[in-house]
Amino acid sequence: MIIKSLVSSIAIACAVFGAAIPAAHAAECSGTIRVLAQPRDGLTLLEQYKDEFTKLSGGADFQIDYLNENDRRAKTKADASTIGKYNVYYIDEANVALFASSGWVAPLLDYYPKDYDYADFDPGRQKVATYDGKVWFAPLTGGGDLMVYRKDLLEAAGIQPPKTLDEYVAAVEKLNQPDKGIYGTALRGQRGSGANVWRWMPFFKGFGGSWFDGKTPAFDSEAAVKATETYLRIFKSSAPGSQTGGWDEAVGAFTSGQVAMLIESTPLVGMALDKKSSQVADKIGYLPPPTPLTGGGYGHGLAIGTKANADDAAKQCAGLFIGWATSKENEQRRLDEGQFSELNRTSVMTSDKFAELYGPDLGQALADTGKVTAVNFWQSPQWPDLGDRWGIILEELITGTRTDVKEGLDELDGFAKDLVARSQ
Amino acid sequence: MKAKHILPAVFVTPAMAILAVLALVPTVYAIVISFQDRELSRPDGQFIGLVNYLSLFSDRRFINAIQVSLTWEVLTVGLTLLIAIGLGILLFECATPKTRNILSLLFLVPVILPRVSAAFVWKFAFHPLYGIITYPYKAITGQPLDLLSNPLTALATVALVDVWQWGLFFSVIVLKLLETLPPQPFEAARLDHARTWEVYAYVALPMLKAPLISLAFVKMIESLRAFDLIYVMTRGGPGISTETLDMYAFSQGFIESGRISYASSMAVLMMIATSVAFTFLWKRARI
Numbered sequence: 001m002i003i004k005s006l007v008s009s010i011a012i013a014c015a016v017f018g019a020a021i022p023a024a025h026a027a028e029c030s031g032t033i034r035v036l037a038q039p040r041d042g043l044t045l046l047e048q049y050k051d052e053f054t055k056l057s058g059g060a061d062f063q064i065d066y067l068n069e070n071d072r073r074a075k076t077k078a079d080a081s082t083i084g085k086y087n088v089y090y091i092d093e094a095n096v097a098l099f100a101s102s103g104w105v106a107p108l109l110d111y112y113p114k115d116y117d118y119a120d121f122d123p124g125r126q127k128v129a130t131y132d133g134k135v136w137f138a139p140l141t142g143g144g145d146l147m148v149y150r151k152d153l154l155e156a157a158g159i160q161p162p163k164t165l166d167e168y169v170a171a172v173e174k175l176n177q178p179d180k181g182i183y184g185t186a187l188r189g190q191r192g193s194g195a196n197v198w199r200w201m202p203f204f205k206g207f208g209g210s211w212f213d214g215k216t217p218a219f220d221s222e223a224a225v226k227a228t229e230t231y232l233r234i235f236k237s238s239a240p241g242s243q244t245g246g247w248d249e250a251v252g253a254f255t256s257g258q259v260a261m262l263i264e265s266t267p268l269v270g271m272a273l274d275k276k277s278s279q280v281a282d283k284i285g286y287l288p289p290p291t292p293l294t295g296g297g298y299g300h301g302l303a304i305g306t307k308a309n310a311d312d313a314a315k316q317c318a319g320l321f322i323g324w325a326t327s328k329e330n331e332q333r334r335l336d337e338g339q340f341s342e343l344n345r346t347s348v349m350t351s352d353k354f355a356e357l358y359g360p361d362l363g364q365a366l367a368d369t370g371k372v373t374a375v376n377f378w379q380s381p382q383w384p385d386l387g388d389r390w391g392i393i394l395e396e397l398i399t400g401t402r403t404d405v406k407e408g409l410d411e412l413d414g415f416a417k418d419l420v421a422r423s424q
Numbered sequence: 425m426k427a428k429h430i431l432p433a434v435f436v437t438p439a440m441a442i443l444a445v446l447a448l449v450p451t452v453y454a455i456v457i458s459f460q461d462r463e464l465s466r467p468d469g470q471f472i473g474l475v476n477y478l479s480l481f482s483d484r485r486f487i488n489a490i491q492v493s494l495t496w497e498v499l500t501v502g503l504t505l506l507i508a509i510g511l512g513i514l515l516f517e518c519a520t521p522k523t524r525n526i527l528s529l530l531f532l533v534p535v536i537l538p539r540v541s542a543a544f545v546w547k548f549a550f551h552p553l554y555g556i557i558t559y560p561y562k563a564i565t566g567q568p569l570d571l572l573s574n575p576l577t578a579l580a581t582v583a584l585v586d587v588w589q590w591g592l593f594f595s596v597i598v599l600k601l602l603e604t605l606p607p608q609p610f611e612a613a614r615l616d617h618a619r620t621w622e623v624y625a626y627v628a629l630p631m632l633k634a635p636l637i638s639l640a641f642v643k644m645i646e647s648l649r650a651f652d653l654i655y656v657m658t659r660g661g662p663g664i665s666t667e668t669l670d671m672y673a674f675s676q677g678f679i680e681s682g683r684i685s686y687a688s689s690m691a692v693l694m695m696i697a698t699s700v701a702f703t704f705l706w707k708r709a710r711i
Binding site: 070 | 573658659678679
């Protein structure tokens, strides 16, 4: 309550000058803008320039509280639905529909200063930040998928980088040599709509699956069975630890040199190319995912909370913070620091500096994968609920506590029907 | 005389008032919303009677969570007491007073560590590719050992960490309890040619019955609050094989569904079940 009144009352002047913010960035915000986020190098870097924001905003400060991804999701949901003490929430493609339809966040473009040029963001990221025709967050990270492979291992085995899923499966199985400490791939087995389900969805969509037909569940199909069976088959060549692991385990296994190839979200490339953290920096190649797989389009970013920002003035200040945090200037700083996964703006990713740092091949691969990137999940407030439930069933299938794929899908079908009924 | 009656009330009232605010209000609120259909995304809710409670009994995850919670209680309480008594006796019998003091200090370290930190350290130690615990197995057999991904071993592996934290701590308590016992019964037993194990089984431990039962109760309550340890190490997986009741309730309330009424009905059932079970056990124990 104190924070609410602090931000809103001190920001009264913003109401007066609100309309002028986009043009001149001259604001009269003060107090502390509280942000709930998950750890990102880009946000940590931002904290070094607090004085710049204070000057820009006319006196406001900001404080970022960090929680890891799953905890951040739980905490933002709990906070936004109850006391709402945060002015800015870090949200993502999986929960944007829930936050928007529940009225927990405000339409971003109503308060995002025009000078900061929202249209410059990568179109794919803009797409996942949009729900019900309105934009809800400004991207901090995002992208699609890339197939990343060890050139040395493929050459030694006489394998060409796969272009189709059949070639990919055959290559993974051939390259899987546990006795030599090399595993064919690393998938995500850990339950969760943003974990194992995220990696499974390109197979499901690639085989022609769809989640719903209107309000009727349509996923209990041949496409889902085939996708799951293929996923489980590839899992037999996946690195140990990945059966209950997520992004961290998959990326860790690859960058430590124990995995031949994998399909992962695009930030993997930046991490694999970073010699400080990768043992395979000089040995990797990258291509779009093999056909018919779709890329998993995703985006995380900052949104304006409605409860802590009770009036327009406070929302303007939160919008100003988000505009500044995601500005071209700050993104350029991230590029200078080599924070590949924190880049979202077309102008930065097509810059000479980007080409100089990462080479022309990566730019081309990103452009190519953009063509197959899709929104694979069900864009609904109920998505986290449905996706997490499928995540549990999928983890049971991966770890062998369940063996019947169809039975698992039938169970999910019943759950989905109940979910739809509850929401009406 | 009147002042004698008023004074205790004066001292007790502020504490009771704070307790009422901190414990009673959320408890009553949880009971009330457990009869509603409230979700985080919908601030309004309607009373739906016993629907949430009835739904629980056809929910396979809830049934599984009861089984996992019971297994967890038996495993962690049993092993902790076993290790505590075994180690305590071993220290009392074999170690010099100086060695006992040094070891006691070392045995206190695990329980002082924040639970989440301990969980992260052990999770990494059990990692099949980089873990120090699994490394010897991999070196000998050439095969990775993935204990946390195996439904048969995951719960026991997490329980091992819990026992490491509390078993060593309790062994120090048992040692200190043994040191407080009078020496005469021990001498009398030995004069009657009792063997060492008989001295402890028939003399020392029966004398320590009351504090040992208290320790068991403390551990039972502590084991019910092992959410952080399990959450960090397995997140309830593989599948739902380590998903305890509190974890499932939290999952339904805040991670997956936002079904706070449904989650509250689980919390209320847990509260009733533990109150009944603890009262029954306490009376049966007859200290």
